[in-house]
Amino acid sequence: MSLLELDGVSVRYGERLALDAVRLTVAEGETVCVLGPSGSGKSTLLRAVAGLTPVAGGAVRLAGRDQRGVPAHRRGLGLMFQDHQLFPQRDVAGNIAFGLRMRRTPKPAVASRVAELLELVGLPDAGPRAVATLSGGEQQRVALARALAPGPRLLMLDEPLGQLDRDLRERLVVELRQLFARLGSTVLAVTHDQGEAFALADRVVVMRAGRVVQLGSPVEVWRRPADAFVARFLGFRNVVDAEVRGAVADTPWGPLPVPAGAPAGRCEVLVRPSGVRLSTAEGAGLTGTVLARTFRGDHVLLLVRPEGGGPEWEASCALRAAPEVGARVGVTFEPEDVVVLPGTESTR
């Protein structure tokens, strides 16, 4: 059974519909990440589940029970929100113990739970330290320990690693995933960073303007973005208007091969960078000039200006084979990296 269920939940701020009939479930032990651009309603969704923002329509259910009228502190949630900073006047142990003290947990039980949590987040000796002496990553771990302390049935994280630098985020995201798996935690997290969401989540939810536009496993969403908005949001640049006729799509770049069975008619087409194959310009049908190269660890991303017009291509290429900036290249497309997007004008 789903631990959390949002059944057509809407939230209004005055005239503005910040959540528009959102449907979403989170199963016991599952991590779901909500992803979307600024203002798409991610934080509002968390606040509605937490009972911090009133729901204008629909229902939030936890373990099958409608939460209407249930105050935030009685919902059994662990919150780690951007605006819930650590208490600077308390030491680390005092911060972690906060929720337990509020529930009048006996002192010895508090002390042993705090020690257990400090161990869990990898800071076994940090209990007496002042919060101000911790690094950003350590503070984040303490905030997580504080949210976990009362044993919440659902852990809700708003931009859990938002303030930290990229290196630390990438490390912590792996640690978090392992920790949640070990504890069997049920997690609803919000982030605007797709890498973070894809690394952490069993399923991702992509939001736009208060609506859920796609829901699926990271692999599903990555391989088959629901529409051009999701594709662009994920960072894909090669998205163009097209008209599919049989095994070919007419595009501003000329005809592109499309996978068998693609529905005929007007649409948008995504070509993954790995599907833009570069060769020598000699004898090639389509040609272009390399405008830029960006190193991405084991491969290079190239920006290529088509000589025949149309938007630039983004191509990924092995380090050794990457042409120089200014080089003329031939271009072909791999049909399996061409995705026909069902999006229409209204989803752009």
Ligand SMILES: Nc1ncnc2c1ncn2[C@@H]1O[C@H](COP(=O)(O)OP(=O)(O)OP(=O)(O)O)[C@@H](O)[C@H]1O
């Ligand atoms: N208290 C409020 N009063 C009025 N409008 C609000 C309020 N809080 C949020 N909004 C509006 O509701 C919409 C959704 O906001 P929300 O904070 O949920 O977005 P978000 O996706 O979390 O954005 P970000 O990534 O920037 O944090 C936005 O248009 C925002 O301006």
